[in-house]
Amino acid sequence: MSASFTKSTARNIFYGGAVFFFLLFLALTFDTTQALPKRDNRVNLTEQVARGKNIWETRNCIGCHTLLGEGAYFAPELGNVYQRRGPEFIKAWIKGQPTGAPGRRQMPQFHLTDGELDDLVAFLKYSSEINTNNWPPNIEG
Amino acid sequence: MNQSVTLSASANPREVPGDLAMWFFILAELLVFGVFFLAYGYARAHDPATFVAGQRQLALGVPTVNTLLLIAGSASVSAAVRAFVLDRQRTARRLLWLTVALGMGFVVLKCGEFAGKFAAGITLSSDTFWMFYLSLTFFHFLHVILGMVIIGAVAVYARDGRYRPGQLAGVETAAAYWHMVDLVWVVLFALVYVAR
Amino acid sequence: MSTSTTAVLDTPRGVEEHAATRLKYRSQAVAKPYFIAAIGLFFGQIVFGLIMGLQYVIGDFLFPEIPFNVARMVHTNLLIVWLLFGFMGAGYYLIPEESERELHSPKLAIITFWVFLVAGALTIVGYLSVPYATLAKLTHNEILPTMGREFLEQPTITKVGIVLVALSFLYNLSMTVLSGRKTSVSLVMMLGLWGLAIFFLFSFYNPTNLVLDKYFWWYVVHLWVEGVWELIMGAMLAFVLIKVTGVDREVVEKWLYVIIAMTLISGIIGTGHHYYWIGTPGYWQWWGSIFSAIEPIPFFMMTLFSFNMVNRRRREHPNKAAVLWALGTGVMAFLGAGVWGFLHTLAPVNYLTHGTQLTAAHGHMAFYGAYAMVVITMISYTMPKLRGREANSRGAQKLEMVSFWLMTLAMVAITLFLTAAGYVQVSLQRMGTTPMPFMVAQDHAATYYWLREASGVVFFIGLALYIISFFVKGKTDEAAH
Incomplete structure (x- = not known):
């Protein structure tokens, strides 16, 4: 009953997922650096x-x-x-x-x-x- | 929309269409969105006033069009799979590109919506509702882009005629991902925009 | 050791090995000093752990000769360095075998070893022999101040040295991979090792703004241990499982990809669970909680993966100890990183537990279960081969397995006692209308600290037996198969 399960798809998902979530993390990091001046007591x-x-x-x-x-x-x-x-x-x-x-x-x-x-x-x-x-x-x- | 999944070319009806690895990914994504939606519900129950006030500022027209665009994309990608089953290669490829185009329509409209919110000074730190609104819609927005990349890649690969009846795992894998993106949007639309 | 290097490994049924127990590629032998150094530094780490454990209850023990902060710095830095030695040894062993060619430059690997060992030793001697402020002055920390942050206490010059060592190591391995067969195991390993080096560069960024400092400090620490290190761990575990079970490489490798995909999907944004209370925006409480809630899944998959592969084995590998370590890694990584991480990862819980002994409990079991054990798994599998045999004698393996159980159960005990101490601390110091001051609450947890120290002694005995197991002679009983 097992469907196709190929290494190449697993690999693509790994690379795609890693890049996707890392970019998302960078986007959140960018937002954080924008929001920090109000919070981090830099004055x-x-x-x-x-x-x-x-x-x-x-x-x-x-x-x-x-x-x-x-x-x-x-x-x-x-x-x-x-x-x-x-x-x-x-x-x-x-x-x-x-x-x-x-x-x-x-x-x-x-x-x-x-x-x-x-x-x-x-x-x-x-x-x-x-x-x-x-x-x-x-x-x- | 999910019926298209069962229209796969798989000989064995108990098989999932496409690649199992993608189904792990889809399950993980659904899990993340599911937990996100639960968190939304939890936060909303604790502070309904903020959520209602935020939701009042959301227009429904554009997101409704966006919902239709994504569902149309799902229909066209299922039609593409069926066309591949019948070995109508050119039609199938055109339907894949149609899906990408419909996704592009979603992206353009969504960017307009985001631009309006940013112009109004709304950020992730505005309040809990806007945090969820931006987090969920932006996170999903990225998924639409990833879905377009996947469908587009399959459309490009399809040029050499590699997807033939009985060899449709690749295209079914991509279609399954698109359906997931669509499904999540429908829930998101209902939860964030409609349910007040 | 035999001089021939053309032995046939991976014979399907575990027979004929008595004649075929040598390295596939001679240059793999450079891994040996790395592994020996790793075990030596591991020993040092545990000695300092015992000192600290005692200082928790006998506060002035070894004061002022070895203040707690110095012992802790030595304890954690030795951990990092011995794991790095282990990863490097694993890389030097695994990459030639996967790439099916000799290492690009064995000589460079040996030079790198000595540079790293001497630099590491000098740093530790520096920690122990002069006050930290003097060390900062001697190493001109003022030129580029990077010292004095948790786990990144090394003088800036040592950090530069680490980067150079890493570059030399990565150059050597990358050249080997590029000119040879590219397998998924070797690609994942290289990705993890390059990631390790790249994210370490954030250790040179130390702004005065404390929030930014802390924010990007986690780019090193979290993206190491819950990101790229897990790729290294996955690759090492997959390599050993392929070797000891004889399961088809395709099967092992596709599961490896699925697991590490899940790891990064959950783990990258999971960094957010460190951004709840350090001045970063409140939305991290949601993002961090949601993503770290699914962080246990890849660890659980890794447990299933190792047991599944061993159950589907197509050969009986004579190295039973290595199989035990591999299975133990799967279980303990899940318990330590998955379960104990989840215990205090959700923001409302973490609000109470942040920076308490619960963090220490999780840290101990996660580091041991995921990283110490995977390095020992690799050592256990490769060391007999590096010493010219397929597996150690029955007696040596028996002792090694006793040491496995002593260390592992002792670590479970340490974790449980630290969890109990953490519970005491949280309930007395963080909750209620009349919270106790820190030291008063600590005194209430003293019993648990004593029990933790006793468990530490058991761990130390286990480690001693582990080291002794390398010197147990006796006939290898692989001929009996």
């Missing part, structure tokens, strides 16, 4: 934020924390830490590491200057103002 992308992002990256913060839910799940979400803790707490916390509490998870001491701490906080503030469709569900991240 607040200052030089200071750029420096802060560089500090974020070169200290590999993503190796323990999540940012907008992406990263490692060892330490708290930082996309909304600016609202949760406020700038002064964040800076004091980073300066005070590691806590050295026995058996507790430890964060390294990064020896950041006051200027660098301000940059990092500016980056976290910018991140916290991105329109994330109301994620995370609550302040605890």
Whole structure:
């Protein structure tokens, strides 16, 4: 009862389907880039934020924390830490590491200057103002 | 429209016409559209006001013509398959090109409709109704273009007379895809444009 | 090892192999160091996994020598690199055999191997020996900052090295394919490998705009693991199934096309399930949910495919272990990528589970089930041949199969315990009127983390047995057939 089932048709469908859906994905990507200016808080992308992002990256913060839910799940979400803790707490916390509490998870001491701490906080503030469709569900991240 | 499928040249009535690989593809596409339609229904049930307000702005004339164009395309592609069964090659090829032309009519009218919406500042991010409207119609629009490419390719291949009675898998495969595109449009038309 | 390279393989009924157990093409031998390196790095990955697992419950373990972020970077980067070594070894073995000619340049393949190994080792040493910020400074990250993003932590210079290694590898294989027989298996494999290299180029794009950064980061990560890598996986699995079952190539290849077509139909737009909460427009919640709802289908088809092909086998291949790995890949890829992916892929669920231990649970089983296992399948099938025999001795295979079950069941356990930890985390930290802070919720999941670590130890024992199985001697019992 099996009808014809040829490799060449299967192959054509694979190539056709792949191209079709990739083009569709590019079209949606294009629409996304058009829609982002209203959502991604780019008006607040200052030089200071750029420096802060560089500090974020070169200290590999993503190796323990999540940012907008992406990263490692060892330490708290930082996309909304600016609202949760406020700038002064964040800076004091980073300066005070590691806590050295026995058996507790430890964060390294990064020896950041006051200027660098301000940059990092500016980056976290910018991140916290991105329109994330109301994620995370609550302040605890 | 689906009756044309059973008019295939297959000797065994239990066989599907065309290539099984295409039927996997068709099933996958129907699944995607099916889930999309369910999502539409779910979203509509949660926010009927937005959907009704959006639907009020949709004119029915052009999409009705478009529905007729696609159904006519289905009729002409089935007629093409029948013509191949009778080995009337030239008629069959002309009917395939007629299908492509009817598809082109759909594409032109649809582009006009899209242009109007874009001019009115409607985007995927406008509201949930317009998100579904644009997503579904644009996704389907791409399928019409793919259907035209497939039918056109078969029409070009047919020039060397390769589709003869008993060797119609290729043309049946293409016809099956077109019928799927048509079927999805009928549901989409009913759901998005008509049902208010 | 015999010096003759003209052996007859694929004898229909699995007889006469004792005299015919050598490589079809001598240059396939370059795959061997790649596979050995892959297993070595796999071992390293698991060691660091155990360290991290312990740090989840004994927070200051090995602090400050190996902070968690360093261990994680080593763990994930070793995974990626050993899988790449595995894919490359598979390519060097599979492409000559499919193309029916010697590799374009075996010498280049060996040079590429050493360049990749040394670059990889230096990077790992860099991670472990100096603070990450120092590594960034030493490698002049400021010229083109690409470091410090998940999975793409490598210094920019290492990324350039990866591109060069990939180009050399692709040049070598493409020249071989172009001058030889073109099969569907080799074309799909090449498409996957070229896609891998091309999408990696997005790792050099790191805008200050965090949303754009994240959006295109997924062009590397998602389009790798739920796109082009699946083509590589499908091609490798199809190759091994053709060899061990003797099923007609036409049959295997057309199913391969149908499966990977389904993969890309669902998987490309399925990228949208990462675009729910990172600043991207809300419609991705619909598009992502709809398409990822059908993402399990190709994985399920792959399970059916592997069992179907083995059931329809026309020969009894003496390498039972390879058959077991192939079947295991089909099942575990479906469970890990299909089922555990689906669990939290719909936007309303993901709203609560995004960035929790559930993601970790899915990630572990999917990577093991789809990619680690398919590479081991390939190694299991090819390594005996690379060592001059059709299959390993009965004793060695038995040990290998024990290691299969230990590792696989341990991974199932790890996944279940991480799922439980994720459930605790979601219910305490994400739901309810008085959500707990992160660390308080973590403390509530400690039991599950301990159980996960214990499962990790079992996995480690399984891996150790797997490695030992390479050194078990004994007579190959293929003469018994």
